[in-house]
Amino acid sequence: MNDSRYVSTAQVAEVLGVGVTTVKRWVDEGILPAHRTAGGHRKLLLADVLRLARQSNFPNQNLGPLFAAGHALVPAHVQDLEQALFVALERGDGDLVRSLIQGAYRRGVPVDDLADGVIAPAMQRIGHDWETGKIDVFHEHRGSQLCVAALHELIGLVSSSAAGRRPLALGGAPEKDPYVLTSLLAELVLRQDGWQVVNLGPNTPLASLRKAVNELKPRLLWLTVSYLEDADTFLTEYRQLYQESDRLGVPVAVGGRALTDSLRARMPYTTYGDGMAHLSAFARTLSPGKRRPPRGRPTKQSNG
Amino acid sequence: MNDSRYVSTAQVAEVLGVGVTTVKRWVDEGILPAHRTAGGHRKLLLADVLRLARQSNFPNQNLGPLFAAGHALVPAHVQDLEQALFVALERGDGDLVRSLIQGAYRRGVPVDDLADGVIAPAMQRIGHDWETGKIDVFHEHRGSQLCVAALHELIGLVSSSAAGRRPLALGGAPEKDPYVLTSLLAELVLRQDGWQVVNLGPNTPLASLRKAVNELKPRLLWLTVSYLEDADTFLTEYRQLYQESDRLGVPVAVGGRALTDSLRARMPYTTYGDGMAHLSAFARTLSPGKRRPPRGRPTKQSNG
DNA sequence: GACAGAATCGTCTAAATCGACTGTTTAATT
DNA sequence: AATTAAACAGTCGATTTAGACGATTCTGTC
Numbered sequence: 223m224n225d226s227r228y229v230s231t232a233q234v235a236e237v238l239g240v241g242v243t244t245v246k247r248w249v250d251e252g253i254l255p256a257h258r259t260a261g262g263h264r265k266l267l268l269a270d271v272l273r274l275a276r277q278s279n280f281p282n283q284n285l286g287p288l289f290a291a292g293h294a295l296v297p298a299h300v301q302d303l304e305q306a307l308f309v310a311l312e313r314g315d316g317d318l319v320r321s322l323i324q325g326a327y328r329r330g331v332p333v334d335d336l337a338d339g340v341i342a343p344a345m346q347r348i349g350h351d352w353e354t355g356k357i358d359v360f361h362e363h364r365g366s367q368l369c370v371a372a373l374h375e376l377i378g379l380v381s382s383s384a385a386g387r388r389p390l391a392l393g394g395a396p397e398k399d400p401y402v403l404t405s406l407l408a409e410l411v412l413r414q415d416g417w418q419v420v421n422l423g424p425n426t427p428l429a430s431l432r433k434a435v436n437e438l439k440p441r442l443l444w445l446t447v448s449y450l451e452d453a454d455t456f457l458t459e460y461r462q463l464y465q466e467s468d469r470l471g472v473p474v475a476v477g478g479r480a481l482t483d484s485l486r487a488r489m490p491y492t493t494y495g496d497g498m499a500h501l502s503a504f505a506r507t508l509s510p511g512k513r514r515p516p517r518g519r520p521t522k523q524s525n526g
Numbered sequence: 527m528n529d530s531r532y533v534s535t536a537q538v539a540e541v542l543g544v545g546v547t548t549v550k551r552w553v554d555e556g557i558l559p560a561h562r563t564a565g566g567h568r569k570l571l572l573a574d575v576l577r578l579a580r581q582s583n584f585p586n587q588n589l590g591p592l593f594a595a596g597h598a599l600v601p602a603h604v605q606d607l608e609q610a611l612f613v614a615l616e617r618g619d620g621d622l623v624r625s626l627i628q629g630a631y632r633r634g635v636p637v638d639d640l641a642d643g644v645i646a647p648a649m650q651r652i653g654h655d656w657e658t659g660k661i662d663v664f665h666e667h668r669g670s671q672l673c674v675a676a677l678h679e680l681i682g683l684v685s686s687s688a689a690g691r692r693p694l695a696l697g698g699a700p701e702k703d704p705y706v707l708t709s710l711l712a713e714l715v716l717r718q719d720g721w722q723v724v725n726l727g728p729n730t731p732l733a734s735l736r737k738a739v740n741e742l743k744p745r746l747l748w749l750t751v752s753y754l755e756d757a758d759t760f761l762t763e764y765r766q767l768y769q770e771s772d773r774l775g776v777p778v779a780v781g782g783r784a785l786t787d788s789l790r791a792r793m794p795y796t797t798y799g800d801g802m803a804h805l806s807a808f809a810r811t812l813s814p815g816k817r818r819p820p821r822g823r824p825t826k827q828s829n830g
Numbered sequence: 831g832a833c834a835g836a837a838t839c840g841t842c843t844a845a846a847t848c849g850a851c852t853g854t855t856t857a858a859t860t
Numbered sequence: 861a862a863t864t865a866a867a868c869a870g871t872c873g874a875t876t877t878a879g880a881c882g883a884t885t886c887t888g889t890c
Contacts (some may be wrong), residue, residue, distance in 0.1 A: 548838055
């Protein structure tokens with residue numbers, strides 16, 4: 223198992239902006255303490271690297287990839303990660319939020335796990351603390367903004383180059399639903415799966431979404447509903463949207479915590495999902511290009 | 527993609543059109559932030575170099591070498607750029623939007639010009655086309671989302687190193703104002719100017735903003751008002767916010783197209799601005815006088 | 831126009847860093 | 861346990877940088 227306290231020379235080199243050779247020499251000269259494996263590989267203690275970084279006046283935001291290897295602050299398990307993210311969001315520590323999310327991704331945490339098991343629960347707890355008066359609204363807003371920024375950055379990381387024609391997914395959140403995060407998470411997982419995504423964002427009238435389906439002819443339509451003002455008008459408009467999509471052969475994936483069982487029973491849809499893992503799995507059945515990871519050591523998720 | 531955020535003194539010298547010796551001296555004098563390797567080599571953060579390049583007028587700044595990636599053709603004049611961005615936004619061409627915005631920044635277009643002369647007008651035209659029925663809501667939403675994504679990416683580019691304590695700016699948009707873009711543009715220009723920014727985003731109750739001022743003790747409070755539901759209640763709450771800020775010695779900068787002349791006449795504020803250029807200029811009067819490099823040497827660029 | 835001060839430039843050597851090479855180690859998959 | 865591809869170690873030459881020095885050029889003033 224990879225002991226999460228240790229990092230490799232290459233990781234240190236990338237973060238510190240120097241060559242691998244330099245890091246090796248520093249270790250040999252005693253500037254950086256390190257342990258060696260039985261085979262001779264250098265294993266650097268994260269704390270030592272961080273100490274050197276502080277001494278050299280490093281910008282915090284560039285230390286993100288280092289946390290990817292697993293720091294005490296970036297736990298190995300998703301529950302601990304969620305807890306850490308929650309704290310970082312509540313404190314408003316933007317650098318830490320970025321480090322945690324990016325680090326988890328680079329360490330190999332699947333994006334749907336990241337969405338369903340880390341980001342969504344953390345923001346839900348923030349929202350709960352706000353509703354119960356434990357924190358002020360501005361704490362929630364600040365955390366949400368930090369999350370959005372980190373997600374946009376992550377989306378930029380996972381988006382593959384536009385090689386070949388990728389299937390198009392269209393989606394958003396309905397009118398009066400102000401939550402940007404859920405549609406952003408949907409965009410994230412779909413992009414990770416190789417889709418081309420048009421995210422109309424929150425507060426999108428369903429009638430307008432219907433026009434978009436007509437014009438863009440997507441291969442998939444998703445709808446995340448976190449908040450509903452009027453269920454009846456929503457149902458009416460949604461049925462029209464579904465009818466149109468069905469006519470065009472566009473599958474409709476719905477989700478979101480505002481869709482109660484009773485409400486869902488009155489809705490037609492192609493698939494319903496509790497989280498992004500469902501959406502991702504469903505999308506994969508539609509997209510033919512399901513690439514399997516190569517053998518051997520898993521590829522580092524760096525993208526060009 | 528050469529995504530190394532660090533650059534060497536020689537690269538900086540070439541880009542800024544000055545000698546290597548000068549760059550070294552600037553770093554030693556604290557004009558340019560940098561950290562040193564264990565061997566003493568200076569490592570500069572790209573964002574810091576770019577900010578310096580914009581703050582002072584260099585004889586020949588050729589930002590090209592720092593960005594190897596060949597981008598789409600970026601028009602030279604802001605009007606053409608705005609037109610190109612408008613078309614890209616309306617078409618939903620996300621890659622083009624990113625290229626235009628980032629390309630303009632890299633070409634040396636100041637961020638306040640980018641905000642006031644390109645992004646804001648383009649989105650305003652999109653909004654106008656939507657109101658007049660020329661395009662559908664989803665076009666507007668799609669364009670807005672693309673803009674937000676591109677801006678978040680740009681913010682990541684301009685954010686500087688955390689070395690030293692930077693002044694804190696706090697801000698957002700009031701309740702019922704759903705526009706994310708204006709507060710995002712404010713965050714962009716402030717970050718470009720070296721501020722640390724807490725952006726509470728749209729739809730922030732002013733009472734909550736008041737609590738945030740109390741808790742965070744910022745050096746500057748900004749408020750962008752693009753839409754107002756009820757001017758009277760806004761005024762009441764705003765006056766309380768201003769009173770509290772004034773008591774704490776926090777200057778208040780307001781702006782946004784919802785603040786009409788008559789409304790503004792009834793508001794106290796430290797400064798009002800039509801655009802981000804005003805905000806940036808005002809913020810610079812507050813920011814501790816950062817040492818600026820003396821005049822560059824305009825002639826003789828050839829080297830042996 | 832001449833002067834003084836300041837800022838910049840190019841050049842030098844020692845030192846630090848980089849990149850490429852080959853053989854070895856690691857760890858996930860079968 | 862065997863397989864396999866990625867990542868690492870060790871080495872060496874090529875390149876780059878730091879630091880210091882004097883010469884050059886710019887700016888403002890008399």
